[in-house]
Amino acid sequence: AYWVDSQQKRYVPVKGDPIIGIVTAKAGDIFKVDVGGSEQASLSYLAFEGATKRNRPNVQVGDLVYGQFIVANKDMEPEMVCIDSSGRANGMGIIGHEGLLFKVSLGLIRKLLAPNCEIIQELGQLYPFEIVLGMNGRIWVKAKTVQQTLIVANILEACEHMTSEQRKQALAKLSES
């Protein structure tokens, strides 16, 4: 298979992509989620692990959710779920209230999601942190303190324009201080 790699910041929903969305509204049985595309995606309240009609998930407006698209084409409104095909969460669902969400370009996300990405490994040696990457250009980071979280976020944003030597120098300076 062939594909064309390009630099872009505007996300177009694709079926199967894992993304981070922000819940904007509750409309009866579904949530409206902003995923950074031209339309808001719909997320059914039953599309969470262990959710039934009696046992509704605790999702509020403004929450972050990590899920994937099951319907995404140019003619219809995109639909996302927070479970995989077997019904298990597999890491998807509501993201905690702490941490920081920020936006980067789509090319950087693809680079970070490549297997054996050096950036994440080197950052992990600096500070321990949790990270969630969304293919729609959104990254959620949480480290032990607010300062460490901000440092990790700034490094990730700057990785777009730094070469690997510059990055190693910056990380070396940070680990000294």
Add this chain to the structure above:
Amino acid sequence: MPGARLAPSGSKLTGHVPPAWQLPVVSVVRDAEAQLLPDVGAIVTCKVCSINSRFAKVHILYVGSTPLKSAFRGTIRREDIRATERDKVEVYKSFRPGDIVLAKVISLGDAQSNYLLSTAENELGVVVAHGEAGARLVPISWCEMQCPRTHTKEFRKVARVQPQFLQT
């Protein structure tokens, strides 16, 4: 006679009513030609304007072979697209916006709602469709159409048009 005056010219309008055989007939004419309204059971030609996971919205363009002056709006529900396996049907694999569809009217709807249409027959469904590459698709089975340029197959609910209506 249509267009006749109520009282013959030169006569005075009095309380005197002329006998019935002398009374002119008055008729009210609305437009130049009568508007043909789709009736329940009529076959209509429509164009899909938007799709949803539950239904497809269409503009009704022709009733039978007569074009309509103003397009009416119709809805094809998901369960009315096919006659068999009505619950497993996906609207995205049956219609796309821009397709020309032959459908049958099943209900006129209430005051606010649109005509309710159905394509649950072999002769009903997509007649003309354009693919993602922009070329006109060629039907290869009742559920697939192929682009002649890129040879990619797309899913549609294809109508089996009677041979006498096909022009090759």
